Amino acid sequence: MEQKNIIGYSKEYEIKDHPSVEGLKIIEGKSNFPISWLNKQGYCEYQLYLEHMKGIKTQATPEMTHGIQIHKELENIFKESSTPSTFEDAVEASKKEASMSRECFVIAPDYGIRGYIDEIWMTPDEIVIIDDKPGRTPYQSTMNQVRAYCLAYKNMTNEERKIKGALRERGTGNLFWIEVFTPEVEKEIKFTIDRMHGLFDGTKPFIPTKNPNKCQSCNFKNDCEHAN
Numbered sequence: 001m002e003q004k005n006i007i008g009y010s011k012e013y014e015i016k017d018h019p020s021v022e023g024l025k026i027i028e029g030k031s032n033f034p035i036s037w038l039n040k041q042g043y044c045e046y047q048l049y050l051e052h053m054k055g056i057k058t059q060a061t062p063e064m065t066h067g068i069q070i071h072k073e074l075e076n077i078f079k080e081s082s083t084p085s086t087f088e089d090a091v092e093a094s095k096k097e098a099s100m101s102r103e104c105f106v107i108a109p110d111y112g113i114r115g116y117i118d119e120i121w122m123t124p125d126e127i128v129i130i131d132d133k134p135g136r137t138p139y140q141s142t143m144n145q146v147r148a149y150c151l152a153y154k155n156m157t158n159e160e161r162k163i164k165g166a167l168r169e170r171g172t173g174n175l176f177w178i179e180v181f182t183p184e185v186e187k188e189i190k191f192t193i194d195r196m197h198g199l200f201d202g203t204k205p206f207i208p209t210k211n212p213n214k215c216q217s218c219n220f221k222n223d224c225e226h227a228n
């Protein structure tokens, strides 16, 4: 499969910082959050409150640091062996010839989401959007993250080919979860994204987890009044 390094987009947006929520942006007049935040939302919404509303900083865990390092190495190898392309040209060309890209930025101002897809395969028949994760368990949170990437990609391209979301065991070729992005899945992820916007605009409460195992491994446990 041809390797394409996505380096440009036909559309540019004016991006402003949100006045009170760290990391939230205002794009096209609407709040816009990084898709990776869905991973935290599925773990414990209160983490989002502590980090982005209260501004509490935590140290990266050794697992996080290791993950970032592997990610960087793969990205550097990819950049050396790939051909530069704009996003739009890569999508169009893939209707005739398959290609793959890494670190592909997607943004959907209509839904208030943005993020980087770890790897995307574009073939004449289908689009496969892959997120690399440690381990082999598909959690609701990680599935939601991939579903939001699918939604953003679809919103940018009006894609008519089948779109699939997948999770891959980091550092391997093992796709341990894969699903077609159906209208039902799309409806569900839009509902979750709406909830996220409700958290940040104050219309919905940040609900802390009741699972003590999650609190045990949580980086915020020393600063959290709900730790159990």
Ligand code: SF4
Binding pocket: 043, 044, 045, 046, 047, 050, 208, 209, 214, 215, 216, 218, 219, 220, 221, 224, 225, 226, 227, 228
């Ligand atoms: S300590 Fe528990 S309740 Fe508090 S943010 Fe962490 S996971 Fe959530």
